[in-house]
Amino acid sequence: MQSILIVLFGIAGMLFGWFVYSKFIATKIFKMDDNFVTPAHELNDGVDYVPTNKLVLWGHHFTSVAGAAPIVGPAIAVYWGWVPAVLWVVFGTIFFAGVHDMGALWASTRHKGKSMGALSESVIGKRTRVLFMIVVFLLLLMVNAVFGVVIANSLVANPSAVVPAWAAIVVALIIGQLLKRQIPLIPLCVIGVAVLYATIFMGAEMPVSLPTEMFGLTDKANWIVILFIYAAVASLLPVWMLLQPRDFINGMQLLVGLVLLYGAVFVVMPDITAPAFNTQTAIDTPSIIPLLFVTIACGAVSGFHGIVSSGTSSKQLDKETDGRFVGYLGAVGEGCLALITLVAVSGVMLAVSPEEWHEIYSHLGAGSVSAFITGGSNLISEGWGFSAEIAATLLAVMVVLFAGTTMDSGVRLQRYIIQEWGDIYNIGVLKNGLVATFVAVACCLLLAFGAGGASGTGGMVLWPLFGSTNQILASLTLLVLSVYLIKLGRPAKYTLIPMVFVILMAFFAGLIKLVEYYEKGNWLLVVLDLIVLVVSVLVMLEAWSVIGKHKQNKTSGEGEIEN
Template sequence: MQSIMIVLFGIIGMLFGWFVYSKFIAEKIFKMDDNFVTPAHELEDGVDYVPTNKVVLWGHHFTSVAGAAPIVGPAIAVYWGWVPAVLWVVFGTIFFAGVHDMGALWASARHKGKSMGALSESVIGKRTRSLFMIVVFLVLLMVNAVFGVVIANSFVGNPNAVFPAWSAIVVALIIGQLLKRKVPLVPLCIIGVIVLYATIYMGSSMPITLPTEMFGLGDKANWIIILFMYAAVASLLPVWMLLQPRDFINGMQLLVGLVLLFGAVFVVMPDITAPAFNTHTVENTPSIIPLLFVTIACGAVSGFHGIVSSGTSSKQLDKEKDGRFVGYLGAVGEGSLALITLVAVSGVMLAVSPEEWHEIYSHLGAGSVSAFINGGSNLISTGWGLPVEIASTLLAVMVVLFAGTTMDSGVRLQRYIIQEWGEIYNIKFLNNSIVATLFAVGCCLLLAFGAGGASGSGGMVIWPLFGSTNQILASLTLLVISVYLIKLGRPAKYTLIPMVFVLVMAFFAGVIKLGEYYQKGNWLLVVLDVIVLVVSILVMLEAWSVISKTKAKPDEARDMS
């Protein structure tokens, strides 16, 4: 019965966040105004700046920020116990992620759709911009390189997911063309979801594999190359053609998946076998504080969300008030996925006894995605009567599709960053979208195969940095929003308090990890970790200087739009 209480606690909390807290922040703090001309209208170009229906844009934003992280993080962090993980997911969604995502979207839209890196120049200063963009580029590099590995591993480990994953692209292209011709959204949504689930059913009996050795590379490495070739093309297409409909249909697919999972909880009412607080962790397990707060990022708060909010979503915002629906509700959707993941990996559908659960979660890092798929598929099968094989394929496809949409958006965002560098430093050839895309993909492949050899798994080399770096980026994004609010003469405590908490936890985690990398002699991670920590300190000092000057001359600062 504990699972029901977890679900009810999460649903009630997130409903409060949506109906009460987000409305207060949007109306009283951000003061969103539909009379404001958004960049999608002011700079409309039919490729990147495209006014978009808020439901379709929510689908893009939600699936871009979700990826596999709200599954992976909670499925690992439950090792410390389900209570701290649930509390961080629920309260993080309400007071951290929703405000962070909506705030980044709003601030970017108020500055012609600039990314958070470029926006930091307008709000804080030029030096901050250069420092900020180092962290942004590093996070994007890690996400793109690693998600390529995650999808490739999923294709090799679950070949039943290959056919539906690629079929989703074809479905999205068709829907994009029909939406462009003003075909009503609702029937397209229904038909698209039906077709997508039909391909999942077909995929469960039609596995697709690559040769284990082709062009001198293994199957995983070839999948990585194919995925980046696709991502390069996808990042250059107009957003209405593939990005929006692919993300939207994936968002609808996730909603169906969430309904199946949450509904099964109410039907089955499974007990929780995981400990509320794990007092039997193995020796040398990292402390829950601060590591919990960087292990669960997406699903509580994540710096990557700020990149998406200010990178692609702000350029497609039709009306400013849509930012609440897209940004805050996108965070609520992701928090819901993290919450049901915790139920799936904590209950009897994964392990029938506490002893069996401890065998699966023998150490921090055990379980993860496989635990979610196993526990979730058993839950769906028991609650709805679906064969376990189909339920397992459904969840595996969900993970792959989310990782794929994040990779799509990630490469496009990396292209934006490179083009912004071209404008800032007057490097004209980088302004070219094709050149910028090739540069972005080239960096990812260089990391993948340069650091990982023929396996293409080089992104995993620097992946240990992601947790603390990503959360430091979230705190820096909240800092930029806070400084902007202060300059406007508005209360900033609703962003400053989350910023300080996230920064302290992420910085502390970064210092702990730095010691681990030093002891292991991993000098690449030592150097990169030091760079991120130093950059965060410098940005904070720059911001404090601006805040001090703003308080000294408030009237001059409030003249800004």
């Protein structure tokens, strides 16, 4: 019964965020305008800049930002207790993530679809752009490396997910071609989702596993290589061909999954066996503050979302006012996924007693995706009568497809950055899309295997560093939005207050991990962590300087009037 109270609390909060808070921010602070000509129309090239139906764009945006992170983070963070995790997910979604995502989308749209890195130059200065892009590139490296490992682990642990995961790509390619020929969206959506779920039943009957050793690599390592080859090819295709239809179908698939999970909660009404506040943590467990706020990144607030909002979504926005639907509602969807993940890993569907729950969560990092799949599949099986195998395959496919769409977008965004560097520093070879993609994928593979060894399976050691880097980037995005609002003469407290909180938590967490990596002699992560921390300080100083100069100019009557 306790689980229903958690769900009702979360839904009430999300509804307030969507109907009240997001409307206020969009109309009174960002002042979104239907008459504004978006970059999708102004720069329409049929490849990256494409005016897109807001439902389709929401599907792309939602599944790109969701990935596996709103499952992995909450499934780990529940170790400290379900109460702090639930509170951070709900309030983080309403006041942090929604404003951050919608704001990045709006600001990028107002600047011809520029990425947050390029936008930081327009708002703050040239040096900030270089520094910002370093953090963005490192974060994308971590996102792609981590999600490559997550997908590989899921495919090895759930061979029944292999057929539906790859079949989804074929379905998306076909739908992309049909949409291009003006076939109505709704029937295509229904057919696409039906085919996708049919392949889930096929996957349960036709599990596929790679040899445990092939080409001198383990099965997990080979999956990582295959996944990055796919991501490289997918990132070079026009967005209408694969990215948009795949993300839309995945978005619909997630909605079905959320309906099954939330519906099962109301049918089964499971109790919570996890502690509200865990007082039996292991001796070496780090403090809940600040680590909770970087362990749950996506699902509360995430810098990666700003990259997607300004990297791909802003280039496809049909109307500026669609930014509220795509950006804020995308964050709400992710918050709902994080919330139901917490229910799945906290209740009797995972562990029938508090003692059994503590056995599963013996230390921070235990449980994770496997706990979500186990708890969620038992919940669906009990509530809807599916076999446990089918339910587990369904959730495993959901994890794989979400992480896969994030990799698609992540590699594409890395290509943009490398090509942007080619333009900035006049390095002709880096302007080439194939070369830029090769460099991006090579860097991701080096990090995945460099952090995790030849098997690649240890790459999840990147997760804490990904969390702190991700949140630092979120604070930097909120900082750029704040400076932009100040220059426009509009209230900036709605972005400044979240920015201050997030940067304090993320920077403190980064320092803690820096000491930990140093003591363990993990020099790769020491260097990456140190770069991110130093760069974030420099960006903050640059922004503070710009705000100070702007106030002086305004006082002396020399301030610029911006539209």
